[in-house]
Amino acid sequence: MVKTISAYKSPVRLVRHAGEPVSPFSPATLNRARKKILAEIALAGNEMELEGILYTRNEAGALLDGQTEE
Numbered sequence: 001m002v003k004t005i006s007a008y009k010s011p012v013r014l015v016r017h018a019g020e021p022v023s024p025f026s027p028a029t030l031n032r033a034r035k036k037i038l039a040e041i042a043l044a045g046n047e048m049e050l051e052g053i054l055y056t057r058n059e060a061g062a063l064l065d066g067q068t069e070e
Contacts, residue, residue, distance in 0.1 A: 007053045011063040017050055034064040 011030075015022050018033035041048045041057045048055050055063075 009053060009055065009059060009063060013050060013053070014055070014060055014064060030064055034061065037064065 012022055014037050015030065015033040018036040020029045020033040020036075037048075037055075037060050038057060041055065041060055046057045048060070
C-alpha cells in the first residue's frame with residue numbers, strides 16, 4: 001500500500017514567487033501575480049514546482065482567482 005501525502009497549496013506562495021506584495025491585499029496584485037505565474041507555467045510545460053510542491057496551470061489559476069479581501 002502506497003501512502004500519498006498531499007501538500008497545502010497556498011496562493012500566498014504563488015504571489016510571493018511572482019514578486020508581488022502579499023500585504024496589503026489588492027485585487028490588482030493578485031491579477032499581476034496570476035498573469036506572471038500562468039506565463040511561467042506555460043513556458044514550463046503546464047506544470048511548475050515551487051518549494052517542492054507541484055502546481056498545474058488549472059490549480060494555480062483557481063488558487064489566485066478564488067481569493068477575496070477576507
